[in-house]
Every structure is written in C-alpha cells, then in structure tokens.
Amino acid sequence: MRKLAQLLETRQISSTEVVEHYLSEITKQEPILNAFITVDAEGALAQARASDLRRQQGMALSPWDGIPIAVKDNISTKGLKTTCASRFLANYVPLFDATVVSTLKNSGLPIVGKTNLDEFAMGSSTEYSAYGVTRNPHDYERVSGGSSGGSAAAVAAGEIPWSLGTDTGGSIRQPASFCGVVGLKPTYGWVSRYGVVALAPSLDQVGPLAKTVEDAAILFSLLAAPDAMDATSADARAFPVPDWDESFIKGLKIGVPEEFFGDGIKPEVERAVTDSLEFLAGQGAELVPISLATNEYAIDTYLTLVTAEASSSLARYDGVRYGVRVPAEDSNTMFAKSRSAGFGSEVKRRIMLGTYVLSARHYGAYYEQAQKVRTLIRQDVLAAFQQVDVIITPTTPSAAFRIGAKQSPLEMYLSDLFTAMANLSGIPALSVPCGKDARGLPLGLQIMGSHFQEELLFKVAYLVEKYVGVEGGTFSDKL
Amino acid sequence: MTSYDTVIGLEIHVALLTESKFLCSCNTSFGAPPNSQCCPVCLGLPGALPLINEKAVEYATRAGFALNCQVHYFSRFDRKNYFYPDLPKAYQITQDAFPLCTGGFLEYYMDDQLVRTEITRIHLEEEAGKLIHSGATIVDSDYSLVDYNRAGIPLIEIVTAPDIHTPKQARLFLEQLRLLMNYIGVSDTKMEEGSLRCDANISLKPAGSSVLGTKVEIKNLNSFRALERGLEFEERRQSQLLNRGEAIRQESRTWDERAGRTISMRSKGDAPDYRIFPEPDLPPLNLDPVWVSLIEASVPELPLERLRRLEGEYGLSRYESTFLVNYRDFGDLFLSLAPMGIEHKSIVNFLMGDYARLAREHGHLTAERIAELLKITSEGLISPAQAKEVLEELFSSSLSPREIVEQKGLQVVGDPAKLGPIVAEVLSTHLELVGRYKNGETRLFAFFVGQVMRAAQGKADPEVVNQLLRDELAD
Numbered sequence: 001m002r003k004l005a006q007l008l009e010t011r012q013i014s015s016t017e018v019v020e021h022y023l024s025e026i027t028k029q030e031p032i033l034n035a036f037i038t039v040d041a042e043g044a045l046a047q048a049r050a051s052d053l054r055r056q057q058g059m060a061l062s063p064w065d066g067i068p069i070a071v072k073d074n075i076s077t078k079g080l081k082t083t084c085a086s087r088f089l090a091n092y093v094p095l096f097d098a099t100v101v102s103t104l105k106n107s108g109l110p111i112v113g114k115t116n117l118d119e120f121a122m123g124s125s126t127e128y129s130a131y132g133v134t135r136n137p138h139d140y141e142r143v144s145g146g147s148s149g150g151s152a153a154a155v156a157a158g159e160i161p162w163s164l165g166t167d168t169g170g171s172i173r174q175p176a177s178f179c180g181v182v183g184l185k186p187t188y189g190w191v192s193r194y195g196v197v198a199l200a201p202s203l204d205q206v207g208p209l210a211k212t213v214e215d216a217a218i219l220f221s222l223l224a225a226p227d228a229m230d231a232t233s234a235d236a237r238a239f240p241v242p243d244w245d246e247s248f249i250k251g252l253k254i255g256v257p258e259e260f261f262g263d264g265i266k267p268e269v270e271r272a273v274t275d276s277l278e279f280l281a282g283q284g285a286e287l288v289p290i291s292l293a294t295n296e297y298a299i300d301t302y303l304t305l306v307t308a309e310a311s312s313s314l315a316r317y318d319g320v321r322y323g324v325r326v327p328a329e330d331s332n333t334m335f336a337k338s339r340s341a342g343f344g345s346e347v348k349r350r351i352m353l354g355t356y357v358l359s360a361r362h363y364g365a366y367y368e369q370a371q372k373v374r375t376l377i378r379q380d381v382l383a384a385f386q387q388v389d390v391i392i393t394p395t396t397p398s399a400a401f402r403i404g405a406k407q408s409p410l411e412m413y414l415s416d417l418f419t420a421m422a423n424l425s426g427i428p429a430l431s432v433p434c435g436k437d438a439r440g441l442p443l444g445l446q447i448m449g450s451h452f453q454e455e456l457l458f459k460v461a462y463l464v465e466k467y468v469g470v471e472g473g474t475f476s477d478k479l
Numbered sequence: 480m481t482s483y484d485t486v487i488g489l490e491i492h493v494a495l496l497t498e499s500k501f502l503c504s505c506n507t508s509f510g511a512p513p514n515s516q517c518c519p520v521c522l523g524l525p526g527a528l529p530l531i532n533e534k535a536v537e538y539a540t541r542a543g544f545a546l547n548c549q550v551h552y553f554s555r556f557d558r559k560n561y562f563y564p565d566l567p568k569a570y571q572i573t574q575d576a577f578p579l580c581t582g583g584f585l586e587y588y589m590d591d592q593l594v595r596t597e598i599t600r601i602h603l604e605e606e607a608g609k610l611i612h613s614g615a616t617i618v619d620s621d622y623s624l625v626d627y628n629r630a631g632i633p634l635i636e637i638v639t640a641p642d643i644h645t646p647k648q649a650r651l652f653l654e655q656l657r658l659l660m661n662y663i664g665v666s667d668t669k670m671e672e673g674s675l676r677c678d679a680n681i682s683l684k685p686a687g688s689s690v691l692g693t694k695v696e697i698k699n700l701n702s703f704r705a706l707e708r709g710l711e712f713e714e715r716r717q718s719q720l721l722n723r724g725e726a727i728r729q730e731s732r733t734w735d736e737r738a739g740r741t742i743s744m745r746s747k748g749d750a751p752d753y754r755i756f757p758e759p760d761l762p763p764l765n766l767d768p769v770w771v772s773l774i775e776a777s778v779p780e781l782p783l784e785r786l787r788r789l790e791g792e793y794g795l796s797r798y799e800s801t802f803l804v805n806y807r808d809f810g811d812l813f814l815s816l817a818p819m820g821i822e823h824k825s826i827v828n829f830l831m832g833d834y835a836r837l838a839r840e841h842g843h844l845t846a847e848r849i850a851e852l853l854k855i856t857s858e859g860l861i862s863p864a865q866a867k868e869v870l871e872e873l874f875s876s877s878l879s880p881r882e883i884v885e886q887k888g889l890q891v892v893g894d895p896a897k898l899g900p901i902v903a904e905v906l907s908t909h910l911e912l913v914g915r916y917k918n919g920e921t922r923l924f925a926f927f928v929g930q931v932m933r934a935a936q937g938k939a940d941p942e943v944v945n946q947l948l949r950d951e952l953a954d
Contacts, residue, residue: 076526089525096519098526195526202759230528231761309759312560315569316523320625331564331623358560358754367756 001161001215005063008055015051015066019044019110022068025159026112035134035144035154037073038081039113044068047110054108064218065108070163072151073114074121075206076195077101080111084197085119085129088323088342098195099227100164100206107222112160115150119344120314121171121199123147124415125406128346133403136178138441142400145175145415151209152179156442162210162219166196168203169302170395170419173431176209177395177444180433180471182216182461183209185419187451188426189234192227200309201232203302203423212470213432213461217241220454234452242455244462250284252460255388257292260418266398272435272443273394279467280392280460288388294380295421297373302420303413304357304370311354317342349409378425385427385450390460393418395431395444418446428454432461434468442471483683483718486691487649487710488641491656492634493666494606494674495538501605501633502529502572509672513611513626521631523567528760535633536764538665539579539603540774542635545663545781546598548583552766554602556758561751564625565608573636575755578602579764586783587655589648591797596652597640606632609673629673635665641680641691646710650703653677658782662807670702681710682727683717692717693727697741699734709734713741785810793817799827808843809835815846821853829853833867841874848873852880864937865889893940895947898931901939902947905930916952924948 007013023041030036051066060066071077074084076094078101083089097105104111118128126134126149134149136142137157144153148165152175155163165172167185176183184207191206198204208219224239256277261270281287319325319338326337343351357366384391397417406412422429427448434445445464447457500507503520519527543550555577558570583598608630614620637656643649657668657675668675677700682692697713700706712734717727731750732741780788782804789800789810803810809830816826829849838844852873856866861884872883884890892898905927906913916923931944 082525084525092525094519094526095524096527193526194528197525198760200759229530231530232528232759308756312558312570312754312756315560315562316525316567318562318564318569320564321522321567322524332562335562355754358756360752360754363754363756 001064001067001210001212001218004067004161008066009060009063011055015048015055015068015110016045018066019048019068019112022112022160025157029137029157029159032140033135033137033153033157033159034132035115035150035157035159036070036113037083037085037116037129037131037150040080040111043080044110044112051108051110061106061108062222064222066110067161068110068112069104069219070112070115070151070154070160071101071104072117072148072163072165074117074166074197074199075101075164076197077111077114080114082114082197083131084121085117085126085131086342086344086347087130088317088339090130090324092322094195096195099192099229100223101195103222103225104164115148115154115163117150117171118147119347120197120310121147121166121168121204122310122346122350124170124174124412125401125403126150127403128344130344135403136400136441138180139400139439141402142441143178143403145178145396145400147171147175148183148209149175149178152176152181152183155179155181155209155211162208162215164206164223165209166199166204166206167419167423168199168205168306169416169423172207172209173395173419173429173444173446174415176431177433177446178400178442180436180442180444181209181211182213182430182432182465183207184216184220184430184454184457185422185428186220186224186454187234187428188423189232190237190239190428190452190454191223192225192230192233194227194229198309198313200306201313202309203306205423213458213465214241214244216430217458220458224454237452239454242458242462244459246283246459246463248456248459249280249463252280252285252390253288253388254280254285254460255288255290255384255391257290257295257384257391257393259292259295260393264397265394266437268437269394269396269398269443272437273392273445276434276445276464276467277392280463283463290384290388290391292380292384292391292421294373294377295418298377298420298424299413299417301370301373301377302416302424303353304366305374305424307350307354308358308367308370309354311351311358314343314347314351346409374424377421381421381425381427381448382450389449390453390456391448392460393446393448395419395446399437399439399441399443422448427451428457430454430457430461432464433471434464481722482686483721484686484688485644485646485710485714486641486682486684486694487643487646488680488694489637489639489643489649489653490678490680491637491639491653492676493542493637493660493668495535495633495635496664496666497532497534497538497633499532499534500631501532501535501603502631505631507632509674511628513624514628516628517630521567522627523569529572529758531761531764532633535603536579536766537774538633539601539635540766540771541663541778542637542660542665543580543583543601544775544778545659546580546583546585546601546637548580548598548601550580550766550771550775551577552768552771553577553763554579554766555763556603556761557755558758560754563607564623565610565627565630567608567627567630571605571607572758572761573604574602577763585652585656585659587651588786589651594648597642599638599640601635601637604634604636606630606634641682641694646707646714649679649710650707653706654703655782658805658807662781663778676701677706679706679710681713681717683714683721692721693729695727695729696731697734698731698744701734701736705734705736708739709741712739716741789813793823795823795827799831802831803827806835809838812843812846812849816850816853819846819850821850821857825853825857833870837871837874844873848880855880855884859893859940859942860884860891861889862891862932862937862939862941864932865891868937889938891940892935892938893943895943898935898939898943898947901934902931902944902951905934906951913952924952927952
C-alpha cells in the first residue's frame with residue numbers, strides 16, 4: 001500500500017484509475033465469487049474524483065487518500081444499504097455512518113461497496129447469507145469462511161486492496177485464514193463499535209483485512225482511536241504503524257498451548273504452523289510449551305453468551321420502524337410474522353437458544369454460569385501472558401471446507417474452536433497465512449497477545465509473512 | 480366479618496427534568512411535534528449505542544439523598560427484554576441487580592401524626608415512547624401511531640416497602656414525594672403529562688397477622704384521586720372476596736376511572752419473562768465519591784425541614800406552615816419578607832389572602848414591593864381597603880406602592896375638620912337609624928362607619944371616623 005500511496009502522491013496514478021481497476025475486477029469476478037452484496041460504483045468514482053482533486057490541490061486527507069476499501073455489510077454506511085445479509089434489512093438505508101466509516105471517509109478512502117457475510121454475522125461460511133454464499137477465490141467449490149467471508153474473499157481475489165470485517169468469535173480470522181489474507185481482531189474497545197450492527201456487544205470488534213501484514217497494520221492505525229459515542233471504547237490511545245525492526249524477536253517468548261495442537265487438527269495445518277514456529281525459533285524466539293486448559297469450555301461459553309446477547313440485540317427488528325413488516329391484526333402477531341418472514345434459520349436458532357439461556361428458569365444454569373466461566377478463561381489467558389509475550393496457534397483446525405459440507409449447526413460452531421477465546425478475554429488476535437495444504441488451500445496461523453499488544457502481533461506476523469511470502473502480489477506490485 | 484389490615488406498596492416513576500435524554504443528546508421538552516426529538520440511539524436503529532447522561536445520574540443521586548437512601552458508588556445497567564411498539568430496542572435499559580440507591584425513607588404528616596414510609600430502592604431507567612391510538616381505546620382502534628419523542632427520557636423508579644396502611648396514606652405519601660421532587664428540582668412531576676406515574680400493590684391480611692396476603696398490582700392510576708379511589712375499590716373488593724371465603728388471585732389490574740373500578744389485566748402466570756441480563760453496551764457506573772458528596776451537599780432544604788423551621792423559628796401554625804411549604808414560591812417569599820421588620824403573622828395573612836389569587840394569575844411581586852405595601856398599611860398611611868387597591872395596581876404597574884398611593888391620591892384623610900362635615904351629612908340623612916341606635920341598636924354603628932367610608936371614597940382614616948361618630952352619637 002505504501003507503493004500505491006506513493007504513486008498517488010506523485011500523481012503517477014489517479015484515484016479514479018485505481019478505483020476503476022478494482023471496479024473492473026469486481027465486474028469480472030463477482031458473478032462467481034459473490035463477495036459483495038452492494039457495489040457502489042458511482043459513489044466510489046465520485047469519491048475517487050474528489051480525492052484526485054484534493055491531490056491536485058495538495059490537500060490529501062491522509063497518505064492513503066484515494067485508495068478504495070470495502071466494508072462488511074453489518075457496518076452502517078450513510079445513504080448506502082446495510083443489509084446484514086438479512087432479508088429483514090433488504091431495503092434498510094442507514095441515516096448515519098458508523099464511526100469507523102467516518103474514519104475511512106475522513107482519511108479519503110473511497111468506499112466501493114458492502115461485502116457479504118453470514119446473516120447478522122452468525123456463521124462461519126457465509127452460507128447463512130440471504131444473498132448467497134461467497135466462494136473461496138482459491139477453490140470456488142469451497143467456502144470463504146465467515147462471517148466476514150466477503151471481506152476476506154474480495155481482498156484475496158484482488159477485488160479490493162483492503163476491507164473491514166467484524167469478529168465476535170473468529171469472524172475476521174477464520175475467513176482470513178481460509179482465503180490466505182491477514183486479519184486482525186483488535187483488543188476489545190480499541191476500535192469503535194458505534195454504527196456496527198450488534199451481534200454480541202460484549203464480544204464484537206471491527207478489524208482490518210488486507211493482503212499484507214503492513215497493509216493490515218496501516219488500516220488498523222486508522223481505526224484504533226477512542227470514540228465518545230461508544231461507552232465501551234478504550235481510553236485515548238493511538239496505534240502507530242510499527243517500524244518492522246526485527247531485533248525484537250531475540251528472546252521473545254512464544255507460548256505454544258498444547259490444547260491447540262494434536263487431536264482434531266488436520267496434520268497439514270499443524271505442520272505449517274509448526275514450520276513457522278521453528279522458523280521464528282531460528283530467528284531467536286523462545287518457544288514455551290504452555291497450557292490453556294480453559295479453551296475446552298470456550299465454545300460452550302461463547303455460544304451461551306453470544307446467543308443470549310444476540311437474542312436481545314436482534315429484538316429491535318420488530319417491523320415497527322424499518323425492515324420487513326408483515327401486517328397483522330395486533331402488534332404481537334405483527335412482530336412474530338415479520339420476524340418469521342425476515343430472519344433466516346440460523347438467526348432464528350440462535351435467538352431461540354439465547355432466549356432460553358436468559359429465561360428465568362435457566363438463567364442460573366446457563367447465562368450466569370457462562371459469565372463465571374468467561375472470567376476463568378480470561379484469568380487463564382492473562383496468567384499465560386505472565387509467562388509468555390505472545391501465543392501462537394493454528395487459526396482453524398482445517399483449511400476451507402466445501403460448500404454444504406457442514407451439515408449440523410454444531411459442526412459449524414466448532415469452526416470457532418481456536419478463535420473464540422480471544423473474544424471472551426478481550427485480547428487481540430491476528431491471523432496470518434503460513435502456507436498451503438496439498439490442495440493449494442491457504443492455511444492460517446493465529447497470534448494472540450495481551451491487551452493492546454497489537455504492535456507485537458504485527459511484528460511477529462511480519463516475520464512469518466517474510467518467511468512464507470505473499471502470494472500473488474498486490475495490484476501496486478504489478479504497476 | 481373479619482377485619483383486615485391493608486398493606487400497600489408503591490412503585491413510582493419520576494421523569495427527570497434533564498435537558499437531554501438519558502442515553503442520547505436529544506431534546507426532552509414536552510409538546511414538540513411527534514417524532515421531532517429522535518435520533519438513531521432513541522429510535523433503536525441498528526448499530527446505535529447508548530451513552531449515559533451524567534445529569535440524569537446527578538438527579539437520581541440527589542433524589543436518593545433527599546429520600547435518605549444509601550447511594551452506591553457502584554451500580555450497573557441491565558436489559559429488560561419485552562416486545563412493545565413503543566419500545567424501540569425491544570428492551571429497556573434499567574438497573575436490576577445493582578440499583579443506584581437502596582434503603583431510604585420519607586417522613587410526612589398524616590392527621591398531625593408524623594409517619595414514615597420506607598424506600599426499598601431507587602434506580603435509573605429509560606422511558607418508552609407513546610402510543611397514539613386512532614380510536615378511543617386500543618381495542619377499537621384501526622391503527623396506532625408511535626411518538627418516540629418521549630423514548631429515552633430518563634426516569635427514576637422509586638419502590639416503597641409494603642408499609643403503607645390506607646389508601647389515604649398512599650395518596651399523602653405520593654403528594655409528599657411529589658413535593659420533595661419539586662424541591663430538589665429533579666422533575667416537574669406532572670401526573671397529567673405522565674412525568675409522575677404510580678403503580679400500587681395492595682394486599683389484605685387478617686388484622687394483626689404477620690403473614691402477608693396475596694398482592695394485586697393496580698396500574699393506570701393517573702391522578703392522586705385515582706390512586707386513592709383505586710386502592711379503596713381494591714380494598715373493598717378483596718375484603719368481600721375474603722369474607723366469602725374466596726382466594727385473591729395474584730394479578731395485575733387496571734383502574735378504570737370512568738367506571739370507578741379495577742379490571743383484571745393479566746394473572747401472574749401470564750407475566751412476561753423479561754430475561755434481564757447485564758447491559759453489554761454500558762460499563763457499570765463507578766461514581767467518584769467526591770462527586771457524590773458534592774451532590775449530597777447540593778440537596779436544598781426539604782419540605783419537612785422547612786415546615787419545622789416555619790413552626791419553630793417563626794411561630795406559624797401548622798396550617799400556615801403547610802401552605803407555605805406546599806406552595807414553595809410563597810414559602811420563599813415569606814422567608815425573604817420575614818427579616819424585613821414586618822410582623823410574621825401579617826405577612827402570612829397577606830400571602831394567603833388576595834395576594835395568593837392575584838399572584839397565581841399574574842406571577843409574584845418582589846419582596847421589596849410587598850414589604851413597602853405592608854409597611855405603609857401598618858403605619859396607617861393607607862386603609863386596608865386602599866391597600867387592596869394598591870395591591871391590584873402593583874401587578875400591572877412598575878411603580879412602588881408609595882408612588883401608586885401618591886399618583887392615585889389615596890392618602891388616608893385623618894383630618895377631623897375634613898371628616899366632620901361628612902359624618903354630620905351621613906347622620907342627618909339617616910335620622911331614623913340614629914334614633915334606633917340611640918335606643919340601643921348599637922350594631923348600627925358599623926353601618927354608619929361604612930357610609931362615612933363610602934362617602935369619603937375609602938380614603939378616610941377609620942380610627943378618626945370611629946372617634947367622630949362616637950362623639951356625634953353620644954350626644
């Protein structure tokens with residue numbers, strides 16, 4: 001991205017040309033890929049022309065002014081449909097921008113469109129989208145992952161240089177891993193959630209997806225800021241792009257949790273991750289075998305909390321003010337009919353589960369218990385960071401699966417096996433490509449750090465990327 | 480017939496008088512065009528997030544101290560989930576497990592007895608919108624509209640212990656609570672506008688028993704009178720049921736003002752499961768103890784304290800003091816006038832007399848102008864009748880009382896040389912009555928005074944007139 005920024009800076013290329021390039025890629029690939037729900041070609045070109053004008057007048061809003069971006073379709077964009085991949089919001093046009101979208105606009109980034117996801121971010125494959133599955137650019141028969149599958153696939157396919165995703169239990173990292181791109185789930189509270197349609201507010205975070213580690217770091221440096229509109233926003237703190245100095249690796253303690261290797265993990269995944277770990281050790285890092293025993297409870301805990309919070313967060317879709325309304329004799333019937341018509345099966349399943357775990361009779365056994373276990377998981381994770389600087393695990397137990405392969409909801413839920421822990425404890429976690437399996441499918445490695453340790457995650461990922469290489473190169477490389 | 484003890488507990492919602500809403504910055508003024516005071520947050524649009532209005536916390540804290548509660552530095556917000564068209568998010572942000580205030584009380588007078596009602600808790604929550612039905616009631620409406628201007632206005636819910644014993648006491652308590660909220664400036668408490676609302680729980684138990692009976696909740700009590708009448712009705716209904724050997728059903732009932740009775744709404748089994756859990760969009764409140772102590776210090780003199788001061792320091796009667804406490808502006812005026820060297824009783828008499836009517840119509844006069852009027856009256860510069868004329872003039876004029884007296888030539892005539900002929904004239908035109916007076920009908924004296932005063936256009940000094948008449952009639 002630095003190269004592209006420099007070309008824009010020196011006016012060897014215009015933002016309009018850059019945007020036109022990506023729009024033509026989108027036109028070419030979308031019929032198969034389906035990474036976008038909405039493409040706003042007109043809007044993006046208008047923004048590009050405005051950017052070119054700013055460049056002419058020497059008034060660029062940021063070094064990245066004019067570089068286009070795509071935004072996951074559960075992040076509010078003023079005047080641009082935000083469907084959450086749900087029939088319910090098929091025609092919903094927000095009246096306001098999410099804070100992160102304002103940030104992108106204030107940095108001069110043209111927004112090219114809204115990317116596909118599992119309905120309301122509930123899923124791990126985009127198969128639960130009301131607008132069709134997003135195919136994996138590496139194998140069209142396979143899923144792109146989810147829920148930020150559209151954001152990951154668009155970047156991997158070169159439809160867009162970078163994108164925004166959201167991550168509640170792995171929804172940035174798992175598709176990043178499946179599509180062979182870099183994705184970060186930031187520390188809870190470092191990126192504003194204002195305008196991001198809630199799945200589970202105590203777990204949701206917005207994060208960057210990009211082809212390279214540095215690009216992801218640059219995008220994150222724009223996003224990481226306190227926001228007075230979000231009461232869960234962290235105290236004022238900026239994120240400068242790291243200097244990529246490599247000496248930090250000497251003596252860096254990398255925790256390798258035994259629970260994330262061995263049984264249930266595809267050997268190729270384990271081999272690729274181990275290979276990268278050995279490389280890092282060769283660079284001077286110290287590999288420390290650790291235990292994160294509470295990960296055994298992460299999925300159950302995660303599902304209890306995410307369904308509970310979702311059942312409440314999605315209650316506002318009642319047909320009164322916006323979205324689907326099925327007229328009925330009385331308001332309760334209208335609510336029920338509208339919601340039945342507007343929501344897909346996975347959303348209904350999770351709302352029912354969440355309603356159950358919060359009900360007066362079961363609250364103690366489920367929701368309350370899950371909150372207690374969440375505290376234990378957090379303590380377990382924080383204790384681990386007393387011993388080590390970062391923790392490295394596979395991002396997912398396997399590479400991208402075939403479309404339609406996961407038949408039961410439970411199988412799908414297990415996709416978050418290695419990723420949910422970071423959300424439950426609020427720590428940052430990043431997925432970086434670490435090789436391919438025999439079929440040529442990308443594999444991802446997850447780096448977790450203590451709260452606000454994103455810089456360290458990026459620096460470790462940068463070394464892994466250097467070792468593995470960036471596949472296919474970027475648009476600007478080809479210029 | 481068994482006799483029963485009545486047990487009543489109240490849940491009162493008070494809308495706080497903050498300029499902006501509880502969780503967003505929308506305006507809160509009453510009576511704006513429908514849906515003109517809304518934003519993504521109070522409309523519950525996807526992705527909008529709540530922010531706590533510090534002023535609402537301040538007002539709730541002040542209410543807590545005014546009700547002698549323990550104000551907790553730590554409190555937490557929860558979501559109470561239920562579907563209703565006026566509830567934009569389909570959950571209400573409230574405080575359940577960790578309310579802001581607990582364990583207080585309110586003392587007030589009932590039939591000259593000081594009584595006390597325990598306050599169980601006070602918590603903060605958000606108001607819902609307002610449904611406007613196309614027909615007279617929800618059942619005979621073709622459609623309903625929603626006005627979200629009210630949605631998100633901050634409320635405090637005040638919950639009393641079940642230690643109110645009569646419908647009348649319930650009304651007195653609510654009146655005193657309302658007065659208290661006005662004194663501390665946190666609410667305008669207008670029941671007709673819904674900024675003060677009250678639900679009541681009532682149960683009966685055999686007299687002297689310590690076991691509580693089955694309680695019934697009464698809703699839609701939209702006035703002090705409705706509260707008292709609703710409870711009286713329910714008291715009768717329950718005692719009749721019990722006397723017939725029937726059980727009381729635990730249920731919610733609504734007060735039908737027109738029919739003068741309560742009607743069953745839903746039984747306990749139909750009560751919704753609110754699935755309350757901690758609000759993930761808001762961190763818990765962690766109040767700064769210094770800030771809390773500043774709020775505590777800002778609590779003004781409360782009604783009961785003022786009542787005691789008016790009786791104790793100023794020697795006013797319970798009746799007078801109660802008037803000055805209930806009408807706080809009059810009380811304030813009294814307290815401004817009291818140090819100005821005028822007799823306290825005459826200040827009260829003045830304030831409770833014609834002045835009260837005029838001030839309610841036109842607004843108050845300054846203490847300085849009132850003091851001057853009272854002084855020139857007590858000094859005899861003008862007669863009481865003239866004082867009344869000056870008083871009326873004061874509300875439309877910017878002149879001082881003395882200036883008005885001068886301008887209107889109202890000065891009292893006390894010169895016997897001027898009044899003598901008038902007295903003589905009056906007596907000569909009523910010779911028959913003079914004769915009757917002299918034959919013992921002494922009550923006619925007042926008639927002669929009145930005639931002289933009228934002839935002198937009210938400007939005569941009554942003392943001089945009395946003297947002159949006595950002299951003339953003694954002959």
